[in-house]
Amino acid sequence: MAEWFDLLQKSIWCGVAAVGFGILFNVPRRTLWAIALLGLAGGVTKFTVLLYGNGIIIASLLASIIVGFLSIPAAHRKHSPPMIFAIPSVIPMVPGAFAYRTMLGLINLTGNVTSETYSTLMQETVNNGLKTLFVLMSLAVGVFFPMLISRRETFKQIRTKGDEPKQKQE
Amino acid sequence: MEKEKVKISALGKVLLETGALLMSSGANTNRIRLTVNRIASAFHYDAELLVTHRALMLSLADERKDKFYSSLKRTSPHGVNFRLVSGISHMSWKIVEEGWTIDQIQTELDRLKELPHYPRLVILTFVSLAGASFCHLFGGAYVDMAITFVATFAGLFVRQQATKMRFNPYLCIFFASLVSTMLSGLAVKYGFGENPEAAFSTSVLYLVPGVPLINSFTDLLDGNIMNGMVRGANGLIITLSIALGLLVSLFIYQI
Numbered sequence: 001m002a003e004w005f006d007l008l009q010k011s012i013w014c015g016v017a018a019v020g021f022g023i024l025f026n027v028p029r030r031t032l033w034a035i036a037l038l039g040l041a042g043g044v045t046k047f048t049v050l051l052y053g054n055g056i057i058i059a060s061l062l063a064s065i066i067v068g069f070l071s072i073p074a075a076h077r078k079h080s081p082p083m084i085f086a087i088p089s090v091i092p093m094v095p096g097a098f099a100y101r102t103m104l105g106l107i108n109l110t111g112n113v114t115s116e117t118y119s120t121l122m123q124e125t126v127n128n129g130l131k132t133l134f135v136l137m138s139l140a141v142g143v144f145f146p147m148l149i150s151r152r153e154t155f156k157q158i159r160t161k162g163d164e165p166k167q168k169q170e
Numbered sequence: 171m172e173k174e175k176v177k178i179s180a181l182g183k184v185l186l187e188t189g190a191l192l193m194s195s196g197a198n199t200n201r202i203r204l205t206v207n208r209i210a211s212a213f214h215y216d217a218e219l220l221v222t223h224r225a226l227m228l229s230l231a232d233e234r235k236d237k238f239y240s241s242l243k244r245t246s247p248h249g250v251n252f253r254l255v256s257g258i259s260h261m262s263w264k265i266v267e268e269g270w271t272i273d274q275i276q277t278e279l280d281r282l283k284e285l286p287h288y289p290r291l292v293i294l295t296f297v298s299l300a301g302a303s304f305c306h307l308f309g310g311a312y313v314d315m316a317i318t319f320v321a322t323f324a325g326l327f328v329r330q331q332a333t334k335m336r337f338n339p340y341l342c343i344f345f346a347s348l349v350s351t352m353l354s355g356l357a358v359k360y361g362f363g364e365n366p367e368a369a370f371s372t373s374v375l376y377l378v379p380g381v382p383l384i385n386s387f388t389d390l391l392d393g394n395i396m397n398g399m400v401r402g403a404n405g406l407i408i409t410l411s412i413a414l415g416l417l418v419s420l421f422i423y424q425i
Contacts, residue, residue: 025381087384092304143384
């Protein structure tokens with residue numbers, strides 16, 4: 001129970017961070033609540049997937065896919081493009097800690113390294129760097145995912161034709 | 171005949187301005203192309219557009235292909251502004267549905283450009299709060315969150331000030347990163363707080379180039395490889411500027 005409470009608490013902070021970035025990117029005021037909820041939903045998904053022992057990359061991918069899909073109804077309701085909701089909401093998932101450790105590792109690698117410390121240092125740096133890269137890629141792909149599978153260029157078309165956002169051509 | 175000529179050039183100018191505004195406020199390439207084409211087709215013109223990071227090229231033709239207009243426009247310096255993106259998207263649909271005139275579009279563009287940003291204190295407070303949330307997510311306690319809050323607040327203030335003084339944008343980010351890490355580095359140096367490393371590493375996260383990097387990947391996936399690479403390179407230079415600020419702080423404090 002305690003871990004679920006912790007998860008919820010972390011997700012709420014994700015929502016707060018999403019609103020902060022929304023304000024930095026100057027989103028319309030009417031969209032701020034939706035961005036907070038989307039950030040929260042992304043956080044809940046990410047930490048739940050992590051709780052079941054999965055890696056950070058798959059957790060970020062699933063969370064950003066959820067955010068991507070939720071941004072479509074939000075866009076219809078608040079009359080703004082989906083990216084305005086999706087981008088601030090996934091930014092709390094940017095792997096800052098891994099990026100920092102990669103940077104620190106690179107700096108240490110430029111210093112005096114002996115052959116004993118080199119392999120551990122190199123291993124950690126490459127590991128952190130690859131995690132950073134793949135998490136960033138999965139965030140971008142996740143946000144873009146609804147566009148990719150619906151094969152539509154704009155989500156406004158969906159409403160004018162009056163069918164469901166997730167409907168695929170099959 | 172003369173009237174037609176005036177109309178096509180007026181439309182061309184409006185379209186280029188729309189595209190340039192979208193580019194500098196952080197829309198991806200596909201959105202720019204779609205918006206411009208949508209407005210052009212509402213006036214029964216064919217628009218072909220070349221989108222690059224720093225300039226747009228438009229070629230406009232009427233349906234019988236006997237009138238052409240072609241022009242270039244530089245985009246203004248980039249600064250993410252989603253209020254403008256949202257407003258232009260909204261406008262483009264109204265143009266189609268309500269049959270706006272070119273003058274109406276120009277008036278609306280002028281209005282959208284003048285839309286206010288959030289008050290400076292609100293921006294500073296909420297972005298600092300976002301920094302504090304990051305600190306919590308990376309395992310910081312309340313003391314560490316307070317340190318990140320202060321470091322982010324000061325760093326963002328410096329960045330805004332440097333941008334106002336028209337420094338090179340990457341240099342602005344370097345200054346901000348330096349100020350933030352100098353402040354949070356104090357906590358690491360003197361062992362203040364429960365997890366000062368968390369405060370130190372999260373105090374620069376508000377500078378992370380999220381929009382350029384995400385737009386870079388969406389452009390690449392759309393097949394706009396050139397623009398995707400340009401945006402990616404831009405994001406990379408921003409990241410390097412952040413790292414440089416961090417490095418200088420690490421060097422000064424000898425952590």
